[in-house]
Amino acid sequence: MIQKQSQRRGSFPQRAAITAAAWGIGLMAGAGVLAQTPQAYQVEQGEIRAALADAGDPVRGRAVVLSRESGNCFLCHAFPDADGAPPGNLGPEMSGVGARMNAGQLRLRVVDSARVNAQSIMPAYYRIEGLNRVAAAYRGKPLLSAQQVEDVVAYLAQLK
Amino acid sequence: MSLRRLSLGLFAALVAGTAVAQTAVRPAPLKSGIEFTGAEVRALQNDEFANPAMLWVLRGTALWTQPAGKDNRSCASCHGDATTGMKSVATHYPQIDKSSGSLINLEGRIQQCRERRQNASPLKYESEELLGLTAFVRMQSRGMPLAISIDGPARAYFERGRDFYYKRVGQMNLACAHCHQDNWGKKLGPEIISQGHGNPYPGYRLEWQTMGSLHRRFRSCLSGVRAEMLPQGAPEYLDLELYLAWRSGNLPVETPGVRR
Numbered sequence: 001m002i003q004k005q006s007q008r009r010g011s012f013p014q015r016a017a018i019t020a021a022a023w024g025i026g027l028m029a030g031a032g033v034l035a036q037t038p039q040a041y042q043v044e045q046g047e048i049r050a051a052l053a054d055a056g057d058p059v060r061g062r063a064v065v066l067s068r069e070s071g072n073c074f075l076c077h078a079f080p081d082a083d084g085a086p087p088g089n090l091g092p093e094m095s096g097v098g099a100r101m102n103a104g105q106l107r108l109r110v111v112d113s114a115r116v117n118a119q120s121i122m123p124a125y126y127r128i129e130g131l132n133r134v135a136a137a138y139r140g141k142p143l144l145s146a147q148q149v150e151d152v153v154a155y156l157a158q159l160k
Numbered sequence: 161m162s163l164r165r166l167s168l169g170l171f172a173a174l175v176a177g178t179a180v181a182q183t184a185v186r187p188a189p190l191k192s193g194i195e196f197t198g199a200e201v202r203a204l205q206n207d208e209f210a211n212p213a214m215l216w217v218l219r220g221t222a223l224w225t226q227p228a229g230k231d232n233r234s235c236a237s238c239h240g241d242a243t244t245g246m247k248s249v250a251t252h253y254p255q256i257d258k259s260s261g262s263l264i265n266l267e268g269r270i271q272q273c274r275e276r277r278q279n280a281s282p283l284k285y286e287s288e289e290l291l292g293l294t295a296f297v298r299m300q301s302r303g304m305p306l307a308i309s310i311d312g313p314a315r316a317y318f319e320r321g322r323d324f325y326y327k328r329v330g331q332m333n334l335a336c337a338h339c340h341q342d343n344w345g346k347k348l349g350p351e352i353i354s355q356g357h358g359n360p361y362p363g364y365r366l367e368w369q370t371m372g373s374l375h376r377r378f379r380s381c382l383s384g385v386r387a388e389m390l391p392q393g394a395p396e397y398l399d400l401e402l403y404l405a406w407r408s409g410n411l412p413v414e415t416p417g418v419r420r
Contacts, residue, residue: 075348086347086349087347087349088348088349090343090346090347121339121342131333133330134331134387135330135331135383135386138386143331143332
């Protein structure tokens with residue numbers, strides 16, 4: 001179907017491809033758990049102590065971290081068990097991060113690292129306010145769902 | 161809206177809004193993106209028989225002498241042999257167009273010539289024809305240092321381009337500067353982040369498997385941070401193109417470049 005549309009708009013092959021890709025992502029987000037407005041949370045002394053969803057699953061969390069479609073965390077951070085995903089080095093290495101920080105500190109950093117360091121280049125994975133010119137397919141949606149945040153936190157917490 | 165949500169929103173707005181006017185700064189030392197690509201890509205770019213972008217340059221070469229429009233004139237009818245007439249011309253773009261007083265890039269100048277001198281229909285921004293002609297003209301400045309002006313009326317465009325460069329955008333909330341000014345040389349997954357110079361464009365990108373304009377390259381980055389994309393030739397992209405050309409200092413034109 002998409003293929004057919006691209007052909008029909010033959011004079012705009014590139015635009016059609018981009019539109020198709022955007023639709024694909026949009027549909028994925030719509031079908032998944034991303035299209036949820038973030039819930040309120042409380043920051044106390046550099047931590048978000050209360051879980052945002054059900055108890056996190058470290059296996060699912062690892063999948064989010066290594067997924068190109070959701071977390072994409074390995075683009076900036078090196079993980080000890082990344083199975084050969086070529087790590088970036090824009091952010092600190094994650095080996096032993098679970099020994100350096102507790103779950104509340106990890107949660108705040110995943111949710112909104114600007115709350116720790118306003119200059120941080122790390123995207124806020126659970127915030128929709130204060131963003132500029134967000135592409136329509138992603139507008140009003142956080143990068144991760146509350147459950148995905150919990151899963152990532154559970155995964156990071158066991159990197160000791 | 162609860163008080164908590166309101167205060168969260170205000171905080172986020174404050175963080176996003178603290179962008180003070182940034183100082184324009186060039187990376188030091190200046191490095192063309194070709195230095196970050198690896199030997200294979202360098203070899204492709206430097207070998208005019210292997211460089212895939214040369215296909216578009218050849219197209220541009222043919223178009224240069226091909227009459228077009230109601231007046232049946234070619235580029236060569238006015239400009240003659242491009243190897244002499246167009247030599248170093250591209251190093252001065254983007255520039256202020258004297259007739260309109262506004263900023264124009266090389267693509268825009270070619271379009272203007274078609275409209276006013278050839279009485280021909282405009283070319284689509286990302287069309288093979290405009291890519292070919294632009295690459296052909298820019299290639300007449302290959303190896304020559306960029307030499308643009310940001311004085312006088314260009315200043316306001318330059319400042320807007322600089323502001324764009326430092327503005328956080330998209331769901332990822334990143335500015336151009338976060339990667340290409342503050343963190344060039346570091347690794348984003350398997351890729352080394354370049355300084356983000358426009359000197360190879362129009363150029364062939366292996367990721368695209370085709371030739372593309374600098375403005376298409378802008379769209380790729382903006383898509384990566386999940387920000388709104390503008391159409392090629394948009395005034396904001398022209399501003400950014402001017403800022404980047406200034407930021408590239410005296411780097412040489414590499415068109416037709418090859419990049420990953």
